[in-house]
Amino acid sequence: MPPVVINLSYLVASVLFIMGLKGMSHPRTAVRGNTLGATGMLIAIVVTLLDRSIISYEVIFAGLVLGSAIGAVMAIRVQMTAMPQMVALLNGFGGGASVLVAGAALVEVGVAGGGYQTQMTVATSLSALIGGVTFFGSLVAFGKLQDLITGNAVVFPGQHLLNALVALGAVGLAVGVVLRPESMEIYWALVAVAAVLGVLATIGIGGADMPVVISLLNSYSGLAASATGFVLQNNMLIIAGSLVGASGIILTQIMCKAMNRSLANVLFGGLGAVATTSAKADDVYAGKVKSASPDEIAILLDSARRVVFVPGYGMAVSQAQHAVRSLAQLLESKGAEVIFAVHPVAGRMPGHMNVLLAEADVPYEALLEMDVVNPMFPQTDVAIVIGANDVVNPVARTDPKSPIAGMPILDVDKARTVVVIKRSLSPGFAGIPNPLFAAENTLMYFSDGQKAVNDLIAAVKEAS
Amino acid sequence: MELLVTTLTIFVLAIFVGFEVITKVPPTLHTPLMSGSNAISGITLVGAVLSSGTQHTTLTTVLGFVAVVFATINVVGGFLVTNRMLSMFKRK
Numbered sequence: 001m002p003p004v005v006i007n008l009s010y011l012v013a014s015v016l017f018i019m020g021l022k023g024m025s026h027p028r029t030a031v032r033g034n035t036l037g038a039t040g041m042l043i044a045i046v047v048t049l050l051d052r053s054i055i056s057y058e059v060i061f062a063g064l065v066l067g068s069a070i071g072a073v074m075a076i077r078v079q080m081t082a083m084p085q086m087v088a089l090l091n092g093f094g095g096g097a098s099v100l101v102a103g104a105a106l107v108e109v110g111v112a113g114g115g116y117q118t119q120m121t122v123a124t125s126l127s128a129l130i131g132g133v134t135f136f137g138s139l140v141a142f143g144k145l146q147d148l149i150t151g152n153a154v155v156f157p158g159q160h161l162l163n164a165l166v167a168l169g170a171v172g173l174a175v176g177v178v179l180r181p182e183s184m185e186i187y188w189a190l191v192a193v194a195a196v197l198g199v200l201a202t203i204g205i206g207g208a209d210m211p212v213v214i215s216l217l218n219s220y221s222g223l224a225a226s227a228t229g230f231v232l233q234n235n236m237l238i239i240a241g242s243l244v245g246a247s248g249i250i251l252t253q254i255m256c257k258a259m260n261r262s263l264a265n266v267l268f269g270g271l272g273a274v275a276t277t278s279a280k281a282d283d284v285y286a287g288k289v290k291s292a293s294p295d296e297i298a299i300l301l302d303s304a305r306r307v308v309f310v311p312g313y314g315m316a317v318s319q320a321q322h323a324v325r326s327l328a329q330l331l332e333s334k335g336a337e338v339i340f341a342v343h344p345v346a347g348r349m350p351g352h353m354n355v356l357l358a359e360a361d362v363p364y365e366a367l368l369e370m371d372v373v374n375p376m377f378p379q380t381d382v383a384i385v386i387g388a389n390d391v392v393n394p395v396a397r398t399d400p401k402s403p404i405a406g407m408p409i410l411d412v413d414k415a416r417t418v419v420v421i422k423r424s425l426s427p428g429f430a431g432i433p434n435p436l437f438a439a440e441n442t443l444m445y446f447s448d449g450q451k452a453v454n455d456l457i458a459a460v461k462e463a464s
Numbered sequence: 465m466e467l468l469v470t471t472l473t474i475f476v477l478a479i480f481v482g483f484e485v486i487t488k489v490p491p492t493l494h495t496p497l498m499s500g501s502n503a504i505s506g507i508t509l510v511g512a513v514l515s516s517g518t519q520h521t522t523l524t525t526v527l528g529f530v531a532v533v534f535a536t537i538n539v540v541g542g543f544l545v546t547n548r549m550l551s552m553f554k555r556k
Contacts (some may be wrong), residue, residue, distance in 0.1 A: 017504050018481060024497050025488040027553040034500050034550055038543040041507065048510045054517030063516060063529045067536025074537070075544035083495055083549070090502045090542050093534040097508040100531035104515035104524040111520050119468045218498050222505045230471060232511050238471060239478040240507040246482025247501045251494060344491060351494030358552040364492050 001050045009047040010236035016040030017240050021247070027364050044236060080359040081316040084214060084348040088141040091217045095134025098224035099191055102127030102231045106177075106187055116181040123230030125174040128187060131224040132194025133201065138217050140202040145210060145348055153206035160268060163204075166197050201267065208313070208390065208429030210348045212255045212266045219248020251350050258344035258370075260396075260406040281433040285425055288438035292445055294452075297382075297419055298459035300443075304381035306337045308373065310410055311353045312346050314387020314422070318449035324386065325360040327457050334464065340366050341373040341383075341410050343391035374411045383415035385436075387449050389428030394436055404430045418442040421452045496549045503542025509535035 017040045023033015049060070078086045102124045109116055143149040173190040180186055205213050222244025229237025256263050301307065309328065315321060328338040340362060346353045354367055368376075377383065385392055388410075396407040412418050413436050420437055423446060427433060436442055445452055489497050512535050516528025 018485060020504070021482075021485045021497075021501065022488075024493055024500065025485075025490070027490075027493060027550070030493055030496060030553065031547065031550045034496070034543060034546045037500060037504055038547075041503070041509075041539055041543070044507065044510055045513065048513050049517075051514060051517075053514065056517060056519055059516045059519070059525055059529050060513050060532060063512070063532030064536050067533040068540045070533070071537040071539065071541030072544055075541045075548060078545060080549070080552075083499070083545075086541075086545060087495070087498050087502060090499065090506075090538050093538040094502060094505045094508065097506070097512055097531045097535035097538065100527045100534070101508055101511040101515055104527040104531070105511070107524050107527070108515070108518075108520045111524075119471075214498070218502060221502065225505045225508050226475060228508050228511055230475075232514075233467070233471070234510065235471065235474050237507055237510065238475050240504050242475050242478040243482040243485070244501045244505040246479045247486040247497060250483065250486045251498065254491075254494075342491070349495055350498065351491060351496070354492040355495045355549055355552070358492075358549070361552075364553055367492055369491055 001047065001052070006047050006051065007235075009043055010234070013040040013044040014236050014239040016043070017243060021243060080356050081319060082146075083355055084210060084352060085142050085145040087349060088138045088145060088214055088217065091214070091221045092135045092138025092142065094221035095131040095138065095217075095224045098127045098228045099131035099135065101228050102131070103184075103187055103191070105231050106181060107184060110182055110184070114182065118178065120231055121178045121181045123227050124181070124187070125177040125190065126227040127224055127231055128177065128190045129170055129174050129194045130220050130227060132191045133198035134217055134220040134224055136195040136198035137202040137213075137220075140199050141210065141213055141217060144202075144207065151207035154203045159204060163197070163200050166193060166200060169193050170197050205267065206429060207348070208345070209266050211345050211350050211352075212252055212263070214349045215248050215251035215255055217248070219245050219252060222246075222248055255345055255350060258408060260404075260408065281425070281427070284433040284435055285438050289425065290443055292419070292443035294445070294455040294459040295463070297443060297445060297456060298463040300382055300417055300419075301331060301336075301456070301460055302334070302463045304331070304336050306339070306376070306380045307331050308339045308341050308377065308380050308383045308412070308415065310341045310343075310383060310385045310388050310392060310412055311357065312343075312386065312388025312391060313348060314449055316347060316352065316356055317387065320386060320449035320453050321356040321360040323450050323453035323457070325357070325362050327453050327460070328362065328366075330457055330460055338366065339368055339373060339376070341370065342367055343370055343388070343410055346388060346391055370408060370410055377411045377414040380415040382417050382419060383412040384419045384421065385412055386421045386453070389422070389434055390430045392436055393428070393430075393432070393434045395432065395434070402432060404432070412436065413439055413441070416441065419445055421445045421447065421449055423448060493553070496546045496553075499542050499549065500546040503539050503546060506535045506538030506542060509539055
């Protein structure tokens with residue numbers, strides 16, 4: 001197939017990618033958007049397979065079949081609660097592929113007798129660096145989310161110095177690749193150091209900061225693809241990669257803003273590593289915490305006109321989303337207005353709660369963003385917090401010295417009654433006590449999330 | 465040099481297009497956006513196919529093969545799981 005046809009097909013694929021992402025602007029058009037993107041990908045791959053420099057198809061098809069099988073099994077079997085791990089892993093594979101393709105391209109130029117162009121070697125360097133960090137950083141993120149390694153921030157003395165030294169070493173080797181592209185040892189050394197950098201950079205970040213890390217790695221996987229596009233002089237790779245890079249950066253910004261923290265603070269802060277204020281918990285809670293039974297809460301719910309559910313990561317952990325939906329429907333059938341308030345960083349990745357609730361058939365119209373729902377809390381009869389903690393901690397508004405000071409929160413404390421479903425009074429990720437639990441209008445319901453909601457359903461049915 | 469400027473132009477403009485398009489995605493779709501855009505970043509598959517098919521050396525073929533596997537997992541897994549999620553958002 002002549003190059004001009006191939007390049008025009010790549011243009012079509014690029015346009016389809018953009019239209020596909022555009023479709024994501026509304027749940028109604030999103031499925032079609034995704035299909036458009038997949039169509040673009042199919043066109044790009046088929047056209048590439050017809051490239052005349054390909055002399056053998058066995059290896060390609062073996063790879064395609066194996067990859068498709070693994071990808072399909074993962075996609076079909078993954079639980080919605082495990083979506084953050086899945087995306088982390090996919091990010092990593094994208095980065096890994098970029099490293100390998102750039103490495104192969106470097107070998108090819110060497111075999112063809114040199115003639116390295118600076119643009120190519122610089123881009124190869126960047127592919128190795130970004131791709132390596134993405135692959136190994138994503139594996140650590142996956143390990144943390146899957147509970148294979150500790151979800152807490154791992155901090156040790158001299159960590160920042162070590163990170164800085166490794167980063168410096170990576171930059172040095174990256175320059176080395178540009179100056180001596182013929183020695184592949186430097187390239188693989190760069191990949192190895194990028195791997196160490198990826199591990200070090202991710203290991204120091206705690207569980208609840210995962211939304212930021214996954215967004216950032218998402219962005220990196222795109223940028224790695226772009227860098228590979230510069231290596232191969234392929235515009236489609238550059239376009240597709242930069243679209244993903246931009247997407248990841250935007251999500252990273254949104255996540256940071258939702259925590260009122262800078263990206264640097266998330267990456268280097270090590271928040272949640274030390275519980276600084278554990279002693280103060282007694283002062284906050286002593287004698288003020290009121291515990292309630294399902295029957296007492298059912299009486300409140302029975303007469304409530306507006307009920308707002310505030311889901312957090314705990315809902316995902318206890319797989320309570322279906323039970324929550326059933327309770328919501330029960331309350332609606334009794335004439336109450338039911339709303340779901342979703343904080344941007346609830347869960348372990350952007351939009352995590354929304355996917356879980358969508359899985360449980362909660363219509364997306366019932367899911368409201370923080371800015372929309374906050375003015376509604378004063379006219380809310382019952383706010384039910386399930387598995388959320390730091391995102392409803394009023395200290396963010398009142399104590400400028402708190403680690404979560406200035407973080408936008410869901411103002412559940414302004415509701416007439418707040419019901420908090422939680423196993424214990426243990427602190428959230430920020431490691432600080434939550435005065436909401438001791439507030440005048442708060443009832444604590446100590447239980448596992450799913451069991452609690454099921455008991456509530458039974459109690460509400462009995463009360464009426 | 466001229467070629468570099470052209471590719472850089474494409475890169476920068478594409479980032480702007482990305483910003484414009486992505487800022488319009490509502491928070492409720494952020495998870496499928498990530499998995500879907502992730503699938504798109506599997507576009508490296510195109511490069512991987514060429515490395516493994518041109519068979520310059522055994523090394524490039526092996527690197528290409530592993531890259532094809534990685535990128536295909538990314539593409540197939542990404543688009544499928546996104547489709548699975550998005551069909552849950554459809555009004556029942």
